[in-house]
Amino acid sequence: xxxxxxxxxxxxxxxxxxxxTKLKKEGKSIGFVPTxxxxxxxxxxxxxxxRKENDFVFMSIFVNPLQFGPNEDFERYPRDAEGDRxxxxxxxxxxxxxxxxxxxxxxxxxxQMKVTKRTDVLCGRKxxxxxxxxxxxxxxxxxxxxxxxxYFGLKDAQQVAVVEGLVRDYDFPVEIVPVGIVREKDxxxxxxxxxxxxxxxxxxxxxLYKSLQIANKAVEEGERNPEKxxxxxxxxxxxxxxxxxxxxxxxxxxxxxxVAELRGRSILAIAVQFEKARLIxxxxxxx
Amino acid sequence: xxxxxxxxxxxxxxxxxxxxTKLKKEGKSIGFVPTxxxxxxxxxxxxxxxRKENDFVFMSIFVNPLQFGPNEDFERYPRDAEGDRxxxxxxxxxxxxxxxxxxxxxxxxxxQMKVTKRTDVLCGRKxxxxxxxxxxxxxxxxxxxxxxxxYFGLKDAQQVAVVEGLVRDYDFPVEIVPVGIVREKDxxxxxxxxxxxxxxxxxxxxxLYKSLQIANKAVEEGERNPEKxxxxxxxxxxxxxxxxxxxxxxxxxxxxxxVAELRGRSILAIAVQFEKARLIxxxxxxx
Numbered sequence: 001x002x003x004x005x006x007x008x009x010x011x012x013x014x015x016x017x018x019x020x021t022k023l024k025k026e027g028k029s030i031g032f033v034p035t036x037x038x039x040x041x042x043x044x045x046x047x048x049x050x051r052k053e054n055d056f057v058f059m060s061i062f063v064n065p066l067q068f069g070p071n072e073d074f075e076r077y078p079r080d081a082e083g084d085r086x087x088x089x090x091x092x093x094x095x096x097x098x099x100x101x102x103x104x105x106x107x108x109x110x111x112q113m114k115v116t117k118r119t120d121v122l123c124g125r126k127x128x129x130x131x132x133x134x135x136x137x138x139x140x141x142x143x144x145x146x147x148x149x150x151y152f153g154l155k156d157a158q159q160v161a162v163v164e165g166l167v168r169d170y171d172f173p174v175e176i177v178p179v180g181i182v183r184e185k186d187x188x189x190x191x192x193x194x195x196x197x198x199x200x201x202x203x204x205x206x207x208l209y210k211s212l213q214i215a216n217k218a219v220e221e222g223e224r225n226p227e228k229x230x231x232x233x234x235x236x237x238x239x240x241x242x243x244x245x246x247x248x249x250x251x252x253x254x255x256x257x258x259v260a261e262l263r264g265r266s267i268l269a270i271a272v273q274f275e276k277a278r279l280i281x282x283x284x285x286x287x
Numbered sequence: 288x289x290x291x292x293x294x295x296x297x298x299x300x301x302x303x304x305x306x307x308t309k310l311k312k313e314g315k316s317i318g319f320v321p322t323x324x325x326x327x328x329x330x331x332x333x334x335x336x337x338r339k340e341n342d343f344v345f346m347s348i349f350v351n352p353l354q355f356g357p358n359e360d361f362e363r364y365p366r367d368a369e370g371d372r373x374x375x376x377x378x379x380x381x382x383x384x385x386x387x388x389x390x391x392x393x394x395x396x397x398x399q400m401k402v403t404k405r406t407d408v409l410c411g412r413k414x415x416x417x418x419x420x421x422x423x424x425x426x427x428x429x430x431x432x433x434x435x436x437x438y439f440g441l442k443d444a445q446q447v448a449v450v451e452g453l454v455r456d457y458d459f460p461v462e463i464v465p466v467g468i469v470r471e472k473d474x475x476x477x478x479x480x481x482x483x484x485x486x487x488x489x490x491x492x493x494x495l496y497k498s499l500q501i502a503n504k505a506v507e508e509g510e511r512n513p514e515k516x517x518x519x520x521x522x523x524x525x526x527x528x529x530x531x532x533x534x535x536x537x538x539x540x541x542x543x544x545x546v547a548e549l550r551g552r553s554i555l556a557i558a559v560q561f562e563k564a565r566l567i568x569x570x571x572x573x574x
Contacts, residue, residue: 013458021460027312110404110452111422117397135398136457143458165397170423171300171430173308 007089009096013104013144016097020058020146028055032147032174034138037061038078038192039087042182046151047091049179058145059088060097062104067133078192097145104140113139115162118256122158122249122269123280131162138163142172149175153182155189157267157282161254181281183209189281196277204241205279208270211236211248212283215268219285224262226250233270246271246278253284262287294376296383300391300431303384307345307433315342319434319461321425324348325365325479326374329469333438334378336466345432346375347384349391353420365479384432391427400426402449405543409445409536409556410567418449425450429459436462440469442476444554444569448541468568470496476568483564491528492566495557498523498535499570502555506572511549513537520557533558533565540571549574 010016023030031050035043039061050057061084068074081098088096115131118124124131142150152160160178167176182190187209188202197205211233218232234248252259253267262285269282297303310317318337322330326348337344348371355361368385375383402418405411411418429437439447447465454463469477474496475489484492498520505519521535539546540554549572556569 017458017460024311025314027314107456108404109456110402110449111456112401112403114399114401115397116399117395140456140458143460146460162397169396169398169427171304171427173304173430173433 007085007093007096009085009098011098011100011103013099013140016058016095016099017144017146019095020144023056024146029148030054030145031057032141032145032150033057033059033093034141034150034152035059035061036063036077036192037084038080038195039084040182040190040192042153042155042190044087044091045182046153046179047088047093049177050149050151051092053149053177054147056094057092058095058097058147059093060099060141060145061088062097062099062137062141064104064133064137065101066105066136067130069127069129072127078195097141104137109136112136115166118158118161118165118254121251121256122247123156123271124158124162126246131159134159134162135166138166139170142174147174149177151177151179153180154178154282154284155181155191155280157253157269157284158256161256164254187213189279191279193277193279197274197279198276201243201274201277204243205274207237207240208272208279208281210240211270212268212281216283216285219262219287224287226259226262226266229262229268233268237270237272241272243272243274243279246273294372294380294383296372296385298385298387298390300386300427303345303382303386304431304433306382307431310343311433316435317341317432318344319428319432319437320344320346320380321428321437321439322346322348323350323364323479324371325367325482326371327469327477327479329440329442329477331374331378332469333440333466334375334380336464337436337438338379340436340464341434343381344379345382345384345434346380347386347428347432348375349384349386349424349428351391351420351424352388353392353423354417355420356414356416359414365482384428391424396423399423402453405445405448405452405541408538408543409534410443410558411445411449413533418446421446421449422453425453426457429461434461436464438464438466440467441465441569441571442468442478442567444540444556444571445543448543451541474500476566478566480564480566484561484566485563488530488561488564491530492561494524494527495559495566495568497527498557499555499568503570503572506549506574511574513546513549513553516549516555520555524557524559528559530559530561530566533560 031054033046113135186206215233253265318341320333400422473493502520540552558567
């Protein structure tokens with residue numbers, strides 16, 4: 001690890017915890033990148049950031065069944081174990097943790113985690129229980145890997161907000177590091193689900209980011225009314241894509257509370273449903 | 288710490304976590320004794336055991352409001368900060384953590400913990416939410432203190448069972464060490480609540496333990512029928528105390544499931560309500 005010896009691949013909780021515990025006892029710092037695999041440049045940017053700030057970089061690849069609803073895409077979530085290993089190693093990951101569902105959840109949980117704030121808006125509103133599953137798996141992973149810092153992409157800004165709440169409320173000895181969205185050249189936010197877009201949809205997809213940029217311009221020019229900013233983005237999406245607008249919402253960040261007027265940090269977040277892919281994107285305003 | 292310098296008393300989360308993190312980086316082991324204070328020999332036995340098995344001993348004193356129901360004795364739970372400090376220091380505690388409720392819970396939790404197994408029997412049945420509060424505060428304390436081992440008295444055997452479930456399910460890097468019940472010379476299990484007993488009740492109180500001993504004798508002589516064992520203990524309590532029997536129950540341990548016949552590990556647990564104190568006691572059978 002952290003040497004020419006190459007990346008170590010670990011599949012059991014016992015082994016990953018033993019490796020992490022040993023490193024911590026030696027005073028080494030651990031940066032952790034939790035993922036569901038099918039790695040793209042967004043994930044790799046997290047690993048590269050972790051590489052710069054820690055002695056060792058751990059990455060997990062685990063498609064967590066607890067965070068998928070019964071009608072969601074758990075079974076067909078894209079997977080590419082072999083490609084992921086190569087990408088992770090190239091990005092400087094020292095330890096890759098790839099457990100099975102049975103390894104992570106050998107029996108039903110005797111304690112449930114229930115996220116009660118920051119969840120009833122944006123994607124959380126239509127995914128009841130989703131963030132409960134996220135909180136449970138991250139609690140386990142944080143205990144197994146004992147990171148000093150954990151890296152999360154701001155593409156799922158609601159997830160970052162929920163995780164910051166979890167870590168703050170339960171005093172996890174870990175710093176959450178939010179990392180900016182990585183985009184294709186045409187502006188489309190990188191996502192494992194982009195592979196589901198048809199050719200025509202792929203051409204429209206950058207309009208999500210454009211709608212955010214147009215709204216951002218209005219804010220830069222002085223607009224502070226949330227309704228108007230939402231309307232600007234929505235209008236652009238309506239006229240430039242054939243996808244179904246799932247939501248265009250604006251909240252304080254990370255509290256995710258409605259605001260009467262833009263002030264401090266806030267987020268404009270959008271979701272558009274295409275035929276086989278639901279795309280999300282967002283921009284954070286700092287005023 | 289661990290020197291002649293004496294015991295350090297800490298009141299903030301930030302400071303206790305910094306101390307623990309520093310020790311962990313130096314490769315030191317930490318033994319942790321969580322308490323609600325009003326220390327007696329039961330607690331001190333936990334600290335002494337921790338002293339033997341770890342480089343440093345941390346103790347917390349925190350009457351956790353989350354684990355008390357609205358009609359329970361949170362306000363009148365006995366407190367003795369000054370006496371506790373002296374006892375903790377004498378028992379070899381290196382770091383004593385005494386936070387206020389505001390320090391532990393500066394804002395409402397955004398993630399709730401809900402214990403769904405091992406709770407609907409014994410004391411848990413009549414204390415809805417009690418173990419949710421226990422799980423929440425221990426999760427926080429484990430993150431703040433990062434112990435290698437945490438020590439719990441078997442007097443609250445259900446609590447030990449719930450905590451073992453929590454630690455197992457969420458892979459906390461901590462070993463739970465259950466420690467046997469410490470008793471007065473006449474057999475009464477040590478408890479902070481014993482001070483509430485009237486003189487007459489105090490004389491009857493050892494009959495709880497006697498009822499367990501009589502049941503144990505029956506088991507040693509071959510009795511394997513849970514109903515009969517329960518009945519033996521209950522009969523003794525009925526005829527030897529004026530307290531109201533709250534429960535006499537027998538389950539597998541630590542699963543706390545009903546059993547048709549004694550086999551493996553099981554627990555016989557009793558609770559008796561006196562005027563101002565509810566006493567509990569138990570015995571674990573290994574067959």
